Amino acid sequence: MSDAALPAPSADWSRRRSGVTRDAVGVGVATGAYGLSFGAIGVAGGLSVAQTCATSVLMFTGASQFALVGVLAAGGSAPAAAVTAVLLGARNALYGLRLSHLLGLTGVRKAVGAQLVIDESTAMCLAHEEDVRARRLAFWATGLAVFVLWNLATLAGALAGSALGDPQTYGLDAAVPAAFLALLWPRLSDWRSRAVAIGAAVVALALTPVAPAGLPVMAAAGVAVLAGLLWRDAATSTTGEQAGGQQTDGTG
Amino acid sequence: MVWAAVVLAALGCYALKWLGLSVPSSVLDRPVVRATAVALPVALLAALTAVQTFGDGQQLVLDARVAGVGAGVVALLMRAPFLVVVAVAAVTAAGLRALGFA
Numbered sequence: 001m002s003d004a005a006l007p008a009p010s011a012d013w014s015r016r017r018s019g020v021t022r023d024a025v026g027v028g029v030a031t032g033a034y035g036l037s038f039g040a041i042g043v044a045g046g047l048s049v050a051q052t053c054a055t056s057v058l059m060f061t062g063a064s065q066f067a068l069v070g071v072l073a074a075g076g077s078a079p080a081a082a083v084t085a086v087l088l089g090a091r092n093a094l095y096g097l098r099l100s101h102l103l104g105l106t107g108v109r110k111a112v113g114a115q116l117v118i119d120e121s122t123a124m125c126l127a128h129e130e131d132v133r134a135r136r137l138a139f140w141a142t143g144l145a146v147f148v149l150w151n152l153a154t155l156a157g158a159l160a161g162s163a164l165g166d167p168q169t170y171g172l173d174a175a176v177p178a179a180f181l182a183l184l185w186p187r188l189s190d191w192r193s194r195a196v197a198i199g200a201a202v203v204a205l206a207l208t209p210v211a212p213a214g215l216p217v218m219a220a221a222g223v224a225v226l227a228g229l230l231w232r233d234a235a236t237s238t239t240g241e242q243a244g245g246q247q248t249d250g251t252g
Numbered sequence: 253m254v255w256a257a258v259v260l261a262a263l264g265c266y267a268l269k270w271l272g273l274s275v276p277s278s279v280l281d282r283p284v285v286r287a288t289a290v291a292l293p294v295a296l297l298a299a300l301t302a303v304q305t306f307g308d309g310q311q312l313v314l315d316a317r318v319a320g321v322g323a324g325v326v327a328l329l330m331r332a333p334f335l336v337v338v339a340v341a342a343v344t345a346a347g348l349r350a351l352g353f354a
Contacts, residue, residue, distance in 0.1 A: 100272070170346050178337055
């Protein structure tokens with residue numbers, strides 16, 4: 001746990017280093033699949049190729065990016081889209097909390113490292129928590145591998161999507177909710193999560209006819225706050241376990 | 253307008269990441285905050301799924317998207333990977349439209 005932990009012998013370390021690096025690239029390749037669909041959905045949602053790619057570079061957190069495009073495509077305002085996206089990124093702050101003492105980042109490294117705090121890099125870092133070199137390598141290698149492949153895949157997906165033409169012809173308007181559902185699916189492992197999901201969907205649909213576009217989804221966040229208040233004592237799992245369970249769900 | 257949304261969202265998302273690395277853990281590591289943070293993605297993704305499946309502007313409609321998402325659910329139940337789920341939904345909706353059903 002502490003930085004004073006004895007480093008492993010060097011032969012051991014070199015084997016471990018290549019193992020960690022290989023895993024990091026593997027995770028990066030796996031998230032590339034999500035990047036491809038984000039790119040295609042981005043242009044289908046009305047963003048230009050440049051805007052779609054900028055989203056992946058600047059935001060670099062998958063679920064939030066899908067949300068931004070989803071709200072904008074549904075006619076939501078820029079603030080509504082941004083608020084929804086930022087709320088979805090709130091879990092990254094909790095990952096940062098877990099990572100801060102494990103990585104000990106300061107200055108420029110912290111400024112750069114912060115952008116790489118996502119599901120995958122957190123999970124990989126925590127998987128190698130016991131060794132200071134391994135956990136630092138796991139964080140940086142995974143973060144950078146995902147960053148590079150996520151952005152390349154976004155560009156490829158955006159170019160392919162804009163070559164396709166009218167999104168409706170290809171059913172891309174059905175691909176958007178299916179993407180959200182696929183991101184949601186692995187999080188529905190317990191009855192509380194399912195209750196939150198159903199409650200949030202009902203709130204959002206009930207508000208759709210009466211509230212401006214984008215607002216129903218934001219209002220559904222209230223269900224999460226309610227759940228947090230009701231079930232705060234049930235939240236025994238650490239943020240690390242959450243991240244570990246989501247290593248390859250690609251929500252970045 | 254799109255650029256404004258991208259820049260605002262990027263600033264907010266980065267701020268949250270940086271904040272997590274910076275604040276003392278006692279500030280955020282409370283049961284209520286943690287439970288809410290776990291529930292937030294679930295609530296927002298569920299709301300987005302529902303609105304994108306049934307919403308058309310301010311109306312709720314049943315069209316080819318519902319069938320597409322339904323096919324996506326089947327794919328998820330069969331443990332299909334993300335890209336397959338998305339592709340199955342798109343192809344189903346496009347197919348129904350091409351056949352004139354929706």
